[in-house]
Amino acid sequence: MTHISMTVDGTRYEDEVEPRLLLIHYLRDHLGLTGTPVGCDTSNCGACTVELDGDSVKSCNVLAVQADGGEVTTVQGLASDGAWTPLQTAFHEQHALQCGYCTPGMIMAARDLLGENPDPTPEEIRHGLEGNLCRCTGYQNIVRAVLAAAAEERRRRAPAPRPAGAGRPDGRPEGAPATAGQEART
Amino acid sequence: MIPAAFDYARPDTLDEAVRTLHDGGEDAKVLAGGQSLIPILRLRLAFPELLVDLGRIPELRGVREDPATGSLVIGAMTTHHDVIHDPLVRRHAGLLAAATETVADPAVRHRGTLGGSLSHADPAGDLPAVLLALDGEMVAVGPRGRRTLPAREFFLDYLRTALAEDEVLVEIRVPRTDGWGFHYEKFSRVAQGWAVVGVAALVRRDDGRVAEARIGLTNMGTTPLRASATEAALAGAGAGPDAVAHAAEAAAEGTRPASDLSATPAYRAHLARVLTRRAVLAAAGTGRR
Structure with missing residues (x-):
């Protein structure tokens, strides 16, 4: 057994684990954080994507002992005081899921993408999410959701508020499609 | 799928890593980023008794220039993500950055390492052919000291390299290709x-x-x-x-x-x-x- 400590979604944990224990099994079976699913179990599908020390990783492909001392964020750690992040809201509003199995991984991968590229093109979103498989949606609505979330995050960060539909400062049109109800949810 | 049980060592220095690997004999295996090894363990295609994790040895990470030759010296544990974004690599070894961008997906590139990919020597892996085209060199350290192997002599067979069981690939040396066009x-x-x-x-x-x-x-x-x-x-x-x-x-x-x-x-x-x-x-x- 190996002693590990790590912070998961803001809570510090200490444990004795077998070195062969995968991070995903530590999160689900030891900590009870079942919001992150096991998908393919072969590191292909990305359903188990979490953030480790600021980077997206496939938690079925990391040993818990490798994450010792690290900081993990799962999809369960994103909302604060019950308020969803723009990505979570956008996935809901753009209908970016059907069965929902890939959604935690999609959201964590999209979060990583937007961290590196706050204003991605649809093509860049598709590349950024290439490690995450969805078998229901055909990806169209997932791409729309990430575009919408990116626009919302940029809007929140913008120094001065601009009227809706005014376009970007550089004069290019907003990347996100105008969608009814987008402003309805807070 | 759960790997078979193994012991785990996480040395802080290269010397300790080499000693641990040597003492572990043929049942010890190096763990770099784990993006090829962990799936192999999970599928129970390999049963090492000891994994030696190189993840906490700072000297194995990062990119620098060799002042004598101008070549880039890339630590074996530098992740694909860091290779892609390194300004020296982008300026002087653009082929490596471009090819690394095609490896797997962003999450895998956050964990996977250049040295791990080369040591794994999968014929379908992208980076071995890139190092061969770049006329790169691999620097290995073992109990008998340090040696430098040209890429042409490093890859021996399917999943097999010239590294001895108790040798660690520590750095990859890449001559500058300033002025060359490149594409993968x-x-x-x-x-x-x-x-x-x-x-x-x-x-x-x-x-x-x-x-x-x-x-x-x-x-x-x-x-x-x-x-x-x-x-x-x-x-x-x-x-x-x-x-x-x-x-x-x-x-x-x-x-x-x-x-x-x-x-x-x-x-x-x-x-x-x-x-x-x-x-x-x-x-x-x-x-x-």
Whole structure:
């Protein structure tokens, strides 16, 4: 057994684990954080994507002992005081899921993408999410959701508020499609 | 799927890593980023008794310039993500950055390392052929000291390198290719898929002609290979579409591609010719991808 400590979604944990224990099994079976699913179990599908020390990783492909001392964020750690992040809201509003199995991984991968590229093109979103498989949606609505979330995050960060539909400062049109109800949810 | 049980060591220094690996004998295995090894363990295709994790040895990470030669020195544990974004790599070894961007997907590139990919030596892995084209060198450290191996002598067979069981790949040395055009052309079945065939091309032009071309082939045998016949045909030839297409006809000469679920050997030979033409034209800046 190996002693590990790590912070998961803001809570510090200490444990004795077998070195062969995968991070995903530590999160689900030891900590009870079942919001992150096991998908393919072969590191292909990305359903188990979490953030480790600021980077997206496939938690079925990391040993818990490798994450010792690290900081993990799962999809369960994103909302604060019950308020969803723009990505979570956008996935809901753009209908970016059907069965929902890939959604935690999609959201964590999209979060990583937007961290590196706050204003991605649809093509860049598709590349950024290439490690995450969805078998229901055909990806169209997932791409729309990430575009919408990116626009919302940029809007929140913008120094001065601009009227809706005014376009970007550089004069290019907003990347996100105008969608009814987008402003309805807070 | 859960791996078979193993012991785990996480040394803080290279000396300790080499000693632990040596003491562990043939049942010890190095853990780099784990993006190939952990799936292998989970599928129970390997049963090491001890994993030696190199993840906490700072000297194995990062990119620097060798002041004596100007070559880039890339720590073996530098992640794919860090290689892609490193300004020295982008400026002086653009082929490596471009090819690394095609490896797997962003999450895997956050964990996977250059040294791990090269040591794993999967014939479908992208980076071995790139190092071969770049005329890179691998620096290994073991109980008997330090040695430097040219890429041509490093890859021996399917999943087998010249590294001894108690040797650690510590750094990869890449000569600068400033002024060379480059391109990595990869054919895979799905977005994050392994290369069915890949072609790494470096082209140095002299006016309208090719002064020198270096071409590495991925998945055209049990090791990465150079397309020597095409390189010879290109030297001094025109850089236009016809001359390049003619030279690329020889790209599969001397190769022995495998037959698997993705492709027959004949189809791989066809791909090698087509992808070599595209890669050389892109690298020479004289054709569309």
